[in-house]
Structures are given as structure tokens and as C-alpha cells.
Amino acid sequence: MTSDARMTEQKSWRKRKSRFGCRNCKLRKLKCDETRPHCVRCRTYGVLCNFSLRVPDLQPLLEGRGEQDIAKRSALPPPRSTISNAIWADDGSTFYMLDVQDQELFIRFRHRTLHSLGGSAMVDIYEKHMLKASFTCPFLIHGTLAVAAAHNRYLGATHGRCLREYYHWSQCTILFNKWLSQSIKEEYKDLLWATAGSLAILTFSSIHIRSHEQAWPLSAADSSDLEWLRLGTGKSALRRLANPSRPNSVFCAMSEALSSMHQLPTARGASGVPVELAQLCGLDEWSTQDNNPYFAVAHDLSRLLKLPRGETSQRRILMVSSHMHGAFATCLQEKDPVALLLLCLWYTRAREKAWWIDQRARFELPAICTYLQRHHKDNGIIQALIPWGEIRTLT
DSSP, rough: OOOHHHHHHHHSSSOEEEEEEEESHTTTTTTOOOOSSOOOHHHTTTTTOOSTTSSSSTBGGGGGHHHHHHHHHSSSSOHHHHHOOOEEEESOOOOOEEHHHHHHHHHHHHHHHGSSSOHHHHHIIIIIIIIIHHHGGGHHHHHHHHHHHHHHHHHHHSSSSOOHHHHHHHHHHHHHHHHHTTTOOGGHHHHHHHHHHHHHHHHHHOOOSSGGSSTTTTSSSOOTTTTTHHHHHHHHHHHHHTTTTTTTTTTGGGHHHHHHTTTTSSSSTTTSSSSHHHHHHTTOOTTOOOTTTTTHHHHHHHHHHSSOOTTOOOOHHHHHHHTTOOHHHHHHHTTTTHHHHHHHHHHHHHHHHHHHHHHHHHHHHHHHHHHHHOOOOHHHHHHSSSHHHHHHHOO
């Protein structure tokens, strides 16, 4: 590809925004898919779509649900009645009181952010157990408030990460590590598992740059590069300690989904993987996870890419990322072009279903594409598979 052609390709990223998208997408500076009556982006991120003038901007999804659903969720004690006595300790040495802004963050988490983190099973677990437990567990409440603040930032309520988000994330991490450094009590296993999920979200959404040229893998090497990947490996270790699938765990209802996320899509071979992708990954009938670092990711990603846009789920998204460890993670750290392309293709679907992934993908997705174009321009398969169409939707 000539330099003029590349410049034309890069300039084409800056496409005119939709004139007919919903107001929420315009406020968040995103390209609306214009699916009526509810666009995919609004449905995914927990707000009512507002093509109609009767729907306010960024109205939490819960406010538009049926009366029966609202009545069911009102069984949880109102946050403010609990907050009136919101001083607690984990072991008699750690205390924290929520101020007015923290109270507002908690309410936003309960009514908006929570519904963007997973399906109905996750929402029920939090509303029946974790929201109440957070007032007896400092590291959990700090993690909860930090995630709510990060979601606010994503929705455009704040510009850049605020001091409050930093504070709650820092306190959550300090207290979380303190508890992990000692023998884990049975009653804290679920609380630690829930907090690990909050820390994973915070790490993934933590990217504070203004241009994709400043993003990995284009940027100079930094100790924070792929920190989300390393944290994922740590969460796998915690999964063995906390065992959220144990019978007395509040997460037991999700045990089947948790187990399926870590299962190999197939034992061997290349069946189901598109020909070009299989060729690029070096997959053949004898390939297994043990002899090919791309095996599991390529298979699960191929299944994901076959689904129509908007019809996937967070579970399928996370199934792919659950295999991004070991030899594959090493390939990413070394900026291996095949691993980079697989991550790039995963971002195109993952960003639709998880706002914390979208926060990073907005920069790393075009950064990866640019890196592959600059450093592997002679690899025809890679150049053909780069998702330029997705890049054009980014702002």
C-alpha cells in the first residue's frame, strides 16, 4: 500500500457522525447504530434510549422497567436508611463513613452501573447480598464506589479520572491485598471474589490518554502495559482460593456459567476457524492448546465473530479473554502480530457489551491497527483482516 493510500485510509477514520442517532449517543460522542426503539449502545450501558423527546438524557434503565420489577427490587432497604449508620469495621481497625457524594455514587451504582455489569443473575446476587454486605466490608464498598465513579467518567459526567475515583480504588486495593495476605475466612470468600471483579473493571477502564498514538502498542514501553491481562491471571488464582462455585457461595447460581468460561472450545484441530485466520494462526488438524499459543483464543473468537452484531453476551466476550494467558499473554507482551490481530478482533465485539472494555478499546483498537499497518505491511493476511470499518466508528 502506498503512503498516499495509507494517509487516505487513516483520514477516512474521521467520518461524519450520524445525524439521526439518539441524544444519549450524541452526548457521549459515540456513533449510534440507530436501532429503534432502543439502540444497542444505550441498552448495553444501562440507560433508556432517547430517540423520543419524552425520555430524558441518560435516564437509568431501571426507571423505565415495569412496576413488578421495580417492586421486586425495592425489597432491598433504601440506601439512605442504611447510610444513616454507615460506619463499620472489618476487624475493628478499619472504618469508613460515606459523605453525600459517596451516597450519590452508591445510588447510581445500584440503579445504573450494576445493570451494566452482567445479566439478571449478577444483578440478583448484588441486590440480595452484596449491596447490603458492602456496609460491613470496607474493601467492597470502596470497590463499588470506585466502579460507579469510573462509569460516571465513561458516560461523560466527569472529564478524566477524579480524585474520588483514585481514592476509592486505592483504598480498595490496599484493604483487598491486606485480606489476601492472611488466611481467608469463609465469610469473606464471596466478598473478595466480588471485589476482584471490581478491581478488574477498574484496571481495564484505566486509560488516560488523548490520542491512539499514545496507546499501547504504539507508545513507549511502560510498566502498566497489559496490566489488565496480568490482573486476569491473578483473578484465576483467586478463583481457586475463593471457589465461587462452592455450594454455600452466593455465586453458586452462576457456577455453570463460570465453569464454561474456562473450558476449551475444542480439544484439537481447526474446524470452525475461518480459513484465513487458521492459516495466520498456523492451525491444522493436529493443533492443540499445548502446541499452539493461539489455539483457544482463535477458536472462541471465531464463534464470537459468527454471531450477528448486538446478539452476543458478556459471558461470550469473557470466554475469549479467559484464554488470554500463558503463552498467548507472552505473545501479546512481545507484540506478536498474530496475537495483536486476535486482540484487535476481540475488541471489535467486546466494546459493544462492556463499557470498561470500550473505554480502553477506543484507543488501543486503532493503535493496534496502526501498529500492524506500519510494522507488518507485507503480511497480506493481517492487512486483509484489520477491521478498518470498526475504526471509522471511533471518535
